[in-house]
Amino acid sequence: MYIYSPGNQAPFAAPTIQSKGKSATLSRANTRPSCEAAYVLPRDAIRLRTDDPRIVSLADRLWDRALDGAPRDRPERTPIALTIDVSPAEAGTPLRVGEQLWARIDCARGTLDARVASALVAERPSLVARLLLETPTGALLARRAYGVVHAGAVVGTAGAVVIRGAPGAGKSTLVAALHRAGLGVLGDETVLVARHDPDELLAAVRDVTLLPSAARLLDLEDAVTATGHGTEEKYRLDLFASSAPAARRARRAAAVLLGPRNGGPARLEPLAPSEFLEEFRHGEIQQERWSGTPQHIAAHWSQRNAYRLSGAANLGGAVSLLLGLVA
Numbered sequence: 572m573y574i575y576s577p578g579n580q581a582p583f584a585a586p587t588i589q590s591k592g593k594s595a596t597l598s599r600a601n602t603r604p605s606c607e608a609a610y611v612l613p614r615d616a617i618r619l620r621t622d623d624p625r626i627v628s629l630a631d632r633l634w635d636r637a638l639d640g641a642p643r644d645r646p647e648r649t650p651i652a653l654t655i656d657v658s659p660a661e662a663g664t665p666l667r668v669g670e671q672l673w674a675r676i677d678c679a680r681g682t683l684d685a686r687v688a689s690a691l692v693a694e695r696p697s698l699v700a701r702l703l704l705e706t707p708t709g710a711l712l713a714r715r716a717y718g719v720v721h722a723g724a725v726v727g728t729a730g731a732v733v734i735r736g737a738p739g740a741g742k743s744t745l746v747a748a749l750h751r752a753g754l755g756v757l758g759d760e761t762v763l764v765a766r767h768d769p770d771e772l773l774a775a776v777r778d779v780t781l782l783p784s785a786a787r788l789l790d791l792e793d794a795v796t797a798t799g800h801g802t803e804e805k806y807r808l809d810l811f812a813s814s815a816p817a818a819r820r821a822r823r824a825a826a827v828l829l830g831p832r833n834g835g836p837a838r839l840e841p842l843a844p845s846e847f848l849e850e851f852r853h854g855e856i857q858q859e860r861w862s863g864t865p866q867h868i869a870a871h872w873s874q875r876n877a878y879r880l881s882g883a884a885n886l887g888g889a890v891s892l893l894l895g896l897v898a
Contacts, residue, residue: 577813595872609650610634612773613820614651614716614765617708623657625692629700632710632814633832647821651711655703659689676707678714683707691710695891701776708773715772717763719863721856723764726755727897730824731772734880734893740829741883744785747808748890752787754897755818756810766864769871772785774819779808783805824833825896826872828854831883837888838881839896844873 583676610617612634619630629655671688686705692699711717722735723746734742734748743759750756757774765771786806787791795806828842828850842850851869859865876896883889 589738609637611637611769612712613804614767615648616853617653618650618692618748619653619655619662621653621655621657623655623689623692625696626655626657626699629696630704632811633700633816633819635816642733649681649707650714651715652680653686653707654683655680655685657687657689657692662775672702674703674707676710678711680713681715683711685891688814695701697809700811701778701816705774705776709761711861712763713775713858713862717862718766718868719775719855719861719862720762720764720856720868721760721859722762724757724774725749725757725759725893725897726818726821727824727894729759729897731821732893732896733772733826734829736828736829737852737857740854742829743779743781744788744886745883745889745893747779747781747785748789748806748886749893750779750810751791752890752894752895755821757819757821761858762796764864764868766867769825769868772821772823777793777814777819778810781806781886789834798828821874823872825876825878827878827880827893829883829895830879832884833882833884835885837883837885839893840881840891842873842877842879844870847877850879 606619606621606624606627608630610619610630610880616637617634619627621627671684674683676683683703683705687699688705698757709719720733720735722733723742724731724733725746734745736742737836746756746759756777756779757772758777760773760777763774763775764774774775780798781789781791781795783804783806786795793809795808798807799806826847827839828847830850848866848869855865880892881890
């Protein structure tokens with residue numbers, strides 16, 4: 572079970588999170604959700620209950636509605652259940668995100684119970700969508716039909732390129748540069764991969780986080796906002812304005828492992844399966860293990876369109892090479 576507020580790391584970042592909320596129990600005494608919606612994913616389903624239609628409007632930008640009002644005719648398992656209560660803030664109360672949002676994720680039951688201040692929904696809708704819809708659902712999906720992989724993913728007309736490398740290898744900078752070049756984005760750090768069809772990709776949290784130097788390099792300083800947490804200064808490129816269910820899924824066209832950044836012009840080299848599997852391990856993070864199946868996914872990807880990208884410090888050359896894989 573996870574309990575978190577945004578002053579702490581989200582579930583994809585750590586296996587246990589302590590709450591900054593005032594209570595570890597979400598009271599339902601006066602809670603009567605008046606809005607319900609059902610959504611379908613390629614391999615799962617979601618039920619949302621809330622007392623505020625604005626939450627449903629946010630969810631509509633993430634997932635496809637179930638046409639008949641039910642997630643599916645014969646669900647393989649109970650749908651993920653999200654319950655989000657929106658509470659009015661007292662007049663004159665300062666807007667402090669860490670005090671006005673609280674959530675509890677029960678992984679065993681596949682549920683989220685959450686509370687958020689109405690003012691936060693009004694003033695920071697994309698933040699609310701990320702913390703109460705994208706992040707919890709991604710964490711739950713990663714224990715069901717999908718595995719989580721430490722990688723970015725960008726999407727063109729021919730499909731998606733998965734970009735994997737060790738922390739600090741430059742995934743986010745490359746994803747942001749490809750986004751500027753016209754590609755869609757599934758994420759810069761994590762992507763959900765269907766266990767039974769590893770070419771089927773789904774966005775977990777669809778945004779890009781950049782170091783200040785990368786934001787300057789890409790001339791994105793006016794388009795990013797400070798993340799406001801962590802010891803290292805970072806900026807977020809918020810993609811919620813372009814969010815739609817179709818923008819959150821894609822088929823893999825290629826998998827690219829990041830090699831040495833320096834040492835000549837950018838170059839893309841096909842990898843034999845054994846080489847790909849060995850280098851794939853260099854990008855491993857702990858969260859892949861509790862999600863399971865990373866080596867099964869790697870073995871599948873190694874059989875087709877598997878590459879190493881070296882010399883990505885030559886950013887323009889790297890972008891051109893990756894565009895060529897999905898243009």
